[in-house]
Amino acid sequence: MYLLGHDYNFKGAISKTKDLSFLKKEINSQHYFIEDYIRSDEKKPGQAPEEIYFGMEKAKIAFENSDRKVFNATRVSYLDIFDLRNFDELLGENNE
Numbered sequence: 001m002y003l004l005g006h007d008y009n010f011k012g013a014i015s016k017t018k019d020l021s022f023l024k025k026e027i028n029s030q031h032y033f034i035e036d037y038i039r040s041d042e043k044k045p046g047q048a049p050e051e052i053y054f055g056m057e058k059a060k061i062a063f064e065n066s067d068r069k070v071f072n073a074t075r076v077s078y079l080d081i082f083d084l085r086n087f088d089e090l091l092g093e094n095n096e
Helices: 049-065
Strands: none
Touching: none
16 A cells, blocks of 8 residues: 555644654645634544544554555655655556
């Protein structure tokens, strides 16, 4: 399975291998292009960073235990759980 668009660049994101402290700056933690994309009564990305991260770790284990694998093909991603794959190579001219 390939993850697409999982940039994981929200304020509060955690990592076991990367320094994500730069995401704490407000300019680096914008979620969407318009302010009212998420309703005020909805949870916003990053409100449960530990749960998101550890959930991804559990998903990786579950897939691998069933002889499947998850790859992250997001062009720019700070998520360090899944092996990265180059999006452009996956969908490049040679794969028509």
